Amino acid sequence: MPTPNLNFDAVVIGAGIAGAAIVKSLKNNNINNFLVVDKGLCGATQTSAHSEALCHPYIGRGPSRLQRLTFLAFNEAKQVWATSWRGNGVFHLPRSQEGFSKEIMGERLLEQGFTPEKALPLSKEEALAKINVNAGGTYFPEGGWVNIQSACHEVFESLLPSQAKWSTEVAEIKFENGSWYLQDSSHALIALTKRLFLANGLGAQRLCESIKIDLPLKPVRGQLSRFRFNHESDWVARLPKVSLSGKAYCLPPTMVEKDTYEWVIGSTYDEGVDDLEEWDESHSENSALMREMLGLELLEEELKAYSAFVGVRCVASDRLPIIGPVRGHQGLYTLTSLGSRGVMWSALASQMFTEHLAHEIAHSAFLDARFFAGARLAAAGLTADLAGALGAARFLAGASNSKLILPSG
Ligand SMILES: Cc1cc2nc3c(=O)[nH]c(=O)nc-3n(C[C@H](O)[C@H](O)[C@H](O)COP(=O)(O)OP(=O)(O)OC[C@H]3O[C@@H](n4cnc5c(N)ncnc54)[C@H](O)[C@@H]3O)c2cc1C
Secondary structure (H helix, E strand, O other), X not given: OOOOOOEEOEEEEOXXXXXXXXXXXXXXXXXXOEEEEOOOOOXXXXXXXXXXXXXOOOOOOOOOHHHHHHHHHHHHHXXXXXXXXXXXXXXXXXXXXXXXXXXXXXXXXXXXXXXOOOOEEEOHXXXXXHHOOOOOEXXXXXOEEEOHHHHHHHHHOOOOHHHEEOOOOXXXXXXXXXXXXXXXXXXXXXXXXXXXXXXOOOXXXXXXXXXXXXXXXXXXXXXXXXXXXXXXXXXHHHOOOOEEEOOOEEOOOEEEEOOEEEEEEEOOOEEOXXXXXXXXXXXXXXXXXXXXXXXXXXXXXXXXXXXXXXXXXXXXXXXXXXXXXXXXXXXXXXXXXXXXOHHHHHHHHHHHHHHHHHHHHHHOOOXXXXXXXXXXXXXXXXXXXXXXXXXXXXXXXXXXXXXXXXXXX
């Protein structure tokens, strides 16, 4: 048997949507001698085993960092995950109808860079006519949802056998003589590489501990409920025509049998919990939140929990993702803490890494202190403060944050 090659130009730990996004960046740069390592039997076996992840930009009271970042990331997500994109818009309801004004929201949206084609405020009456929801809010015509699992499968099933190693858990990483070494729990070498990408959700925390980096990550359990109800139920007259978001989110209900509708509603948010069992109380919570959001006096018992998706989100203490090269650790990159915005953050990261790697390759150097934006993303609004807000350096003692290099011409 020939000895397998263990030396790669890049290694990605984690085959969820984060790992899939990085594989796209590597391929965009013609880096093909790479390896994806995951403890699962194939891609998307953990939090990314999710088929209905909603996607629309965040709107705040003003142009905050989160608002500017999601404005950018949403546009990238539509391109990066185009083949798994579904839906015909998202209607976002404010946490409370009290004080909601279409006019004030309209001004806010303009201030935050939205044209009416991107985000349209609707009064209660307009929403009832257009969406069949009796509440004011903001309609994102381009919003939708992504089948994250199928997006991952599309990426990982196209890999050569030499590019993926499944059922393999990385227990330790270390840097020696210019390369990263990955070992399993019996200290056997899995691979070595000059470029190591940590795309393994909460698992990144443990691996970072082994190189004295403390990432403040925590688990947040979430349950998405798949309810079914009879076609004679009162709910039928009140079904939204598009996906909704707000206190809870839902997809438009679909008819699955001739007398049965199915309605996907989520998602609970249990901080510090990592239990993957299905909970009855989470179904009740999802149903209650949706009824509260829609202001409906409809019967809870008519919605029957049929199945669930349960996952554990990885969330950093400031709730932003951790994206980019890690300052002071040559050839180490992170993409973790995607929280509840896996679709958008992974897409933004994929485009940023594509540009960054191209710049590193062109200069035959690692740029661990700098994150190269690329002309297109910079023109789209990716400024130094935004890129700095994503870097791992914000959590590293004594390290000033990564600077963004903006193209000079
Ligand atoms: C209920 C729920 C609803 C959600 N709704 C939305 C939504 O509407 N919109 C949205 O955008 N996002 C949503 N999300 C978030 C989204 O699902 C996640 O952000 C995303 O799936 C995280 O992807 P990931 O690749 O970072 O992590 P994962 O998919 O968990 O991938 C990490 C991978 O790393 C592997 N791994 C870990 N440690 C090791 C190791 N040491 N060695 C080898 N392999 C390792 C794991 O096996 C796993 O495959 C939701 C999440 C939940 C739970």
